[in-house]
Amino acid sequence: MSESSPEGRLAQLYFLRRVQVQHLEETDRWIATEEQRAAEHAQRRPPPATPDWALERGKRALPVLVHTGQCWNAFFMQAIEALTRGGVPPCARCEPDKDLGVLD
Structure with a gap:
């Protein structure tokens, strides 16, 4: 062959x-x-640092305000209100309801 x-x-x-x-x-x-x-x-x-600012969104998820890290208290109160009385469900991944101490 x-x-x-x-x-x-x-x-x-x-x-x-x-x-x-x-x-x-x-x-x-x-x-x-x-x-x-x-x-x-x-x-x-190490995990990335949390930002020193936050973007507030309004209707249709359009940005309406930019906040500094010192302004988070207002968001804290808004989040509690949304979870307890506003009927807004918490994210299943980051579970903010547990951090905020609501909906245990």
């Missing part, structure tokens, strides 16, 4: 495929290692 025969070329192509699969598996291992390192690095990083 010569290399120019169809069987010889097919054998070469199968060999090439095995080598490429090995390289792909090795690349996948490298990717998994780097993803693990990135995840570990992200866990060590």
Whole structure:
């Protein structure tokens, strides 16, 4: 069987495929290692600081005012009012009702 025969070329192509699969598996291992390192690095990083400002939104979620961090007391009272009497549900992810001490 010569290399120019169809069987010889097919054998070469199968060999090439095995080598490429090995390289792909090795690349996948490298990717998994780097993803693990990135995840570990992200866990060590401190969370971002809370902003020193807040954006108040009005009707249709349009911004109406920008507040500094010292003005949060007004938002605190508005949030309690919205949760207790306004019928506004709390976010299920950040659970502000627990931080505000309402709807326990």
